[in-house]
Amino acid sequence: MISSKKMDRISNLPEALISHILSFLPTEESALTSVLSKKWRYLFADRPNLDFDGSVIRFHPETCEREKTQVLRVFTYFVDRVLELQGNSTLNKFSLKCGHGVEPDCVTPWILNVLARGVSDLDLHVTLAGLCLPSKVFMSKSLVTLRIESENVIGIDVEDVFLPKLKTLHINKVMLGKGGDFFEKVTSGCHVLEELVLIHVYSDFWNRSVSSKTLKRLILSCIDCDKNPHSVSFDTPNVVYLSTLIS
Incomplete structure (x- = not known):
């Protein structure tokens, strides 16, 4: 035996x-x-790549609020625990998807944690009422890819942009803070940016021109925003794909 x-x-x-x-x-x-x-x-x-998907959590229509809260607390605890176990180890990718019910006060520390650890690929798909992402998202020496997406409009206070390694930037349904023109900050703070996708991005500050020598792919779609410019000029000699819709 x-x-x-x-x-x-x-x-x-x-x-x-x-x-x-x-x-x-x-x-x-x-x-x-x-x-x-x-x-x-x-x-x-x-593991160097983390992906947390709270969006897959579905509740029966008759599920009481107490049970929903308990389930979402388990998800929150799990993310907290994994990040705690990893300590200060280097992280390549962090992907987070979560919807209503997760406390916004929990999400911000998660983002700051992975930024401090030098994450290179940050993918945020968050739909949380009252969430305002930290401005440090746009102040990272390590980020190569940054995606921010939401089902509803979330806020972010963009004071400055310094992303020297960033090559890909996707933003969907984000309200940018009142800190000056976003286009100008991106082109001056992202020296190697190759792909820029802005969809339903709202801001009180719009520059009517986009200038970048490194951009190869540009998608700009802004609809039903009173602050939209009537026209935008482009100085992007290396762009191979361009799609715009402003109304």
């Missing part, structure tokens, strides 16, 4: 191999493997 000790091949796998296997799973699913072995207990958090 083969002893259980000899049959426990899972525990004998090298940690590097386990981490590699878990990297192919979504963060929530990889956490389920922690019950397989004591050795696997916290390895799910040892």
Whole structure:
């Protein structure tokens, strides 16, 4: 008879191999493997790419508010716990999707945490009433890709833009703070920007011109905004794709 000790091949796998296997799973699913072995207990958090999707949480119409709150607290605790387990380790990608019910006061610390750890790919799809993203989102030496999207309009106070490595910027349904023209700040603060997508971006400050020598792909769509300019001029000699809709 083969002893259980000899049959426990899972525990004998090298940690590097386990981490590699878990990297192919979504963060929530990889956490389920922690019950397989004591050795696997916290390895799910040892990964350079994190993706948290609270948007998949669906409730029955008769679900009471108390039960909804408890479920969303579990999601919040899970994100907090994973970030705590990772400590100050370097992070490549952080993807967050969450809707109504998650406290905005929880989201901001998560974003600041990954920015401080040098994340290079930040993907935020958040639909939270009263959420105003921190201005530090536009002050990062490490970001290469930044996507901000919402089902409703969220705010962000853009005081300055300094994203020296940023190549891709997508913004959808964001209210920009009153701090000067956003186009000018982006083109002057993003020296290697190649792709710029602005959809339903609202601001009291619009410059009627876009100037960039590095842009290759530009999509601009702003509808039903009183502050929109009647026309926009482009000085983008290297653009290979251009799509605009302003009304």
